[in-house]
Amino acid sequence: MQIDLDLLFTWGAIAKEYKKNEIIFHEEESANFYYQIIDGCVRMFNSNEEGKEFTQGYFKCGQSFGEPPLFIDQVYPSTAVAFKDSKLIKISKEKFFKILDEYPFIQKGFLNLLAERIYTKSKTTKDIVNQKPEFRIIAFLNAHKNSECSKKELVPYTRQEIANFTGLRVETVIRELSRLSKTDKVEIINHKLYY
Secondary structure, rough: OOOOOOHHHHHHEEEEEEOOOOEEEEEOOOOOOEEEEEOOOOEEEEOOOOEEEEEEEEEOOOOEOEEEEEEEEOOOOOEEEEEEOEEEEEEEHHHHHHHHOOOOHHHHHHHHHHHHHHHHHHHHHHHHHHHHHHHHHHHHHHHHOOOOOOOOOOOOHHHHHHHHOOOOOOHHHHHHHHHHHHOOOOOOEEEEOOO
């Protein structure tokens, strides 16, 4: 959901630039701010002791991220990092809640957004837990495909990023994509993936 930038600035929001790979907030950090992307892209992920990462989501220009812990006074469950050079707007939790109180249509928009994210996360979890690698990859590609486009389009994620998102090893992703290209489910042209 996107809150009007002028409204956010009126309530005291600030814009901040982050370089690629710069941490926005860490997992287990107190959730004190509402974030919205003006330009760029943000990745939220978890990692284990061995450094293996699992991507929870990618968020693009106009989207917000990291809101659920604000509503329930919890810490951030994931780390957020700038996926590329990005410009974000942030506003304190208290002022964010005042905006929601003042503008019920924004509050309703967040209710819809959170319900949609819960629904999508449930479907993704089902695909990851119950499926073979081929189906996990196809589910990921379907979830990130522009539904209005009927022809194959460039997938903007690396093999490693697909592995991080699906919980697979990168070698498995490479092997499965090669197999999927032989059945024409994906195309690989000059090492670029199309779906």
